[in-house]
Amino acid sequence: MSSRPDSYTPQQLSLGPYHYLSPDLQEMEWYKISAAKKLQTQLLCRNFENLVEQLIKLEPKIRACYHRYLNFNAETLAWMMALDVSFLLEFLQIYSIRETKSLSRVVTSRMSHLIDYSRRKSAHHVILRDMVMLENQIPMFIVRKVLEFQHLSVESADEMMLSMILGLAKELSPFKTIELPCSMKILEHSHLLDFLYAIIVPKVEEPIEIEFEDVSDHQGSDRGFGFDSSYVKQLLKEIWKMFSQLTTGPAVLLKNIVSSVTIPLKFSWTILSKLLHISSDDDDPVKPETEGFSTSKNKPPLVEEITIPSVTQLTNSGVSFIPTRGDISTINFDREKASLYLPMISLDTNTEVVFRNLIAYEMSNASGPLIFTRYIELLNGIIDTEEDVRLLRERSIIFNRLKSDEEVANLFE
Numbered sequence: 001m002s003s004r005p006d007s008y009t010p011q012q013l014s015l016g017p018y019h020y021l022s023p024d025l026q027e028m029e030w031y032k033i034s035a036a037k038k039l040q041t042q043l044l045c046r047n048f049e050n051l052v053e054q055l056i057k058l059e060p061k062i063r064a065c066y067h068r069y070l071n072f073n074a075e076t077l078a079w080m081m082a083l084d085v086s087f088l089l090e091f092l093q094i095y096s097i098r099e100t101k102s103l104s105r106v107v108t109s110r111m112s113h114l115i116d117y118s119r120r121k122s123a124h125h126v127i128l129r130d131m132v133m134l135e136n137q138i139p140m141f142i143v144r145k146v147l148e149f150q151h152l153s154v155e156s157a158d159e160m161m162l163s164m165i166l167g168l169a170k171e172l173s174p175f176k177t178i179e180l181p182c183s184m185k186i187l188e189h190s191h192l193l194d195f196l197y198a199i200i201v202p203k204v205e206e207p208i209e210i211e212f213e214d215v216s217d218h219q220g221s222d223r224g225f226g227f228d229s230s231y232v233k234q235l236l237k238e239i240w241k242m243f244s245q246l247t248t249g250p251a252v253l254l255k256n257i258v259s260s261v262t263i264p265l266k267f268s269w270t271i272l273s274k275l276l277h278i279s280s281d282d283d284d285p286v287k288p289e290t291e292g293f294s295t296s297k298n299k300p301p302l303v304e305e306i307t308i309p310s311v312t313q314l315t316n317s318g319v320s321f322i323p324t325r326g327d328i329s330t331i332n333f334d335r336e337k338a339s340l341y342l343p344m345i346s347l348d349t350n351t352e353v354v355f356r357n358l359i360a361y362e363m364s365n366a367s368g369p370l371i372f373t374r375y376i377e378l379l380n381g382i383i384d385t386e387e388d389v390r391l392l393r394e395r396s397i398i399f400n401r402l403k404s405d406e407e408v409a410n411l412f413e
Contacts, residue, residue: 095167308381
């Protein structure tokens, strides 16, 4: 997926401090004020200034949620958050899973062209995309604080908040979402994007431990990097040797492709090996380059040559694609049946922004394997043309709500 800055920069709505002073987004401030006036009518015996005073007390906690220095005083920051959350709550009301008496579903006249219960208006989807951007997030505890202030009850505030956020997350998710445990609390998640990530990406229970060999004393080590590059070359050669010994249909096709075609790297060789469940019982040490690698057939491809075949190429070689109804953890390759199992995915106008910001969030907050990023790399590797999209669509793996299969192929360029 090529770089597109517009996917990370809000186009209409600023939430939080990072884009607060952007001139192109100032028009939406009037809608925030309108939403705040509506919220004021629901505060019963309290007023909006009391809410701002409560948020001022949370200033250190609010600042701690952002990586950059916020050049605002406590009062400005509190008013900013109060107005942003007022707009956010009025927008999120249409995603509430259950009807509630405590939340009015009447939209103000000023907001009527933005908040669309049918979810068909273009302005509605622009705001949706802005809300999911990594730099446009509001801490979840502030949203909960405003709801608590509005409903006068922690329990009802949590119930309403979970209902709205979960409804929105399911609307935005291109995949089947993970069933959340009943004991889960909404405040366990930092913000909306974090919650969306949690219901899409399976949680790895056991940490992955990686052992590194100390090669600082080996001769020929690369200065400034702390490792000997010859070890990497030997490892790739050994992997290619094991792969060359496979005789299954998909393996033969892959060997022919990577041996004869030079194209840019699109997919990790490690992931490719996992996909085909390549393993070896040979425990012998790595042989010198002159032994066993003299023929072009056994020579490993250069890093620039490693790629993964497209859907069309795999289909022509006898690999079948089968949809699963689970989340992205259900991806699997059945070596005996030559079948690749992929979860069903729904693509629409919001998908690209969702993908890019989930990847950005995962990479900036990574505490384990980049599960979502690697899965998108897989899709990026196997989808090259409209024909690839058509094959996956006909097998009910892709549900295309874009204008054409070409748009989907361009999404994974």
